Amino acid sequence: MIKLIALDIDDTLLTSQRHILPTTKQAVQDALAQGIKVVLCTGRPLAGAKPFLDELGLAGDEQYVITYNGAVTETVSGQVMAKHLLDNAAYREITTYGQAHHLPTNVLDAHSNIYTANRDVDWWIVEQAAESEAGLFIRQPDELPADFAIAKGAFVGPESLLDECEAAVKAAFRDRFYVVRAGRNFIELMDPIVNKGQALSDLAEQLNLTAENVMAVGDEGNDLPMFDFAGVAVSMGNGTAEAKAHADYVTAANDDDGLAQAIRKFAL
Known part of the structure; x- marks a missing residue:
């Protein structure tokens, strides 16, 4: 039943x-x-x-x-x-990878806020914030507290962009994070459990x-x-x-x- x-x-x-x-x-x-x-x-x-x-x-x-x-x-x-949150080191690693590979990147804290280090905020990040009714903040990692923790990180963008990078992202992170294609426009990273x-x-x-x-x-x-x-x-x-x-x-x-x-x- x-x-x-x-x-x-x-x-x-x-x-x-x-x-x-x-x-x-x-x-x-x-x-x-x-x-x-x-x-x-x-x-x-x-x-x-x-x-x-x-x-x-x-x-x-x-x-x-x-x-x-x-x-x-x-x-x-x-x-x-x-x-189950990711610590500051994980947050920095995700952000650094996104910047190095020119992938729009954001993270969500446990209080419904979205943070991105991208000064030119990608449309998909704006859309994500709107759908989640979340605050959207542009911050570099050094502008946030040393104990800043996140619920998840996300690489976002057009489906074609994520199709191209999905295998590389999973190879880079899957031994330390749960990595999943959460939608055609989102690859998300979370605590491995x-x-x-x-x-x-x-x-x-x-x-x-x-x-x-x-x-x-x-x-x-x-x-x-x-x-x-x-x-x-x-x-x-x-x-x-x-x-x-x-x-x-x-x-x-x-x-x-x-x-x-x-x-x-x-x-x-």
């Missing part, structure tokens, strides 16, 4: 126009009415997830959200349950649930760890080929009522 539904936000919960379909909202409400937990699992900080939590009626300390791709797990009201699947597993354990009680729905590479954990793994029809290959089931696309269909098929 499904008792927890883990949902990615972008291109899963949201349509391509970045809205929640009425049918999706109703399916979530029906799940909540049956006592099923609905947990948004996202690369965004809490501030970037909050508008959608509010729209779905998820509130309080009995509902949960996994943010920063698993670096922080918290209640919807903001009570932190677990967090961080991913959506680990955070979801830890949360399920705290709620006395097993993997068989968990359904996970997503569309991208950063969703694969929660696919590997969940008893039921669903890829959106608009998901990547990798996501579809890892899933137990492929539903319709995000614009075609795919999420509501999956919730009703497996949880209701």
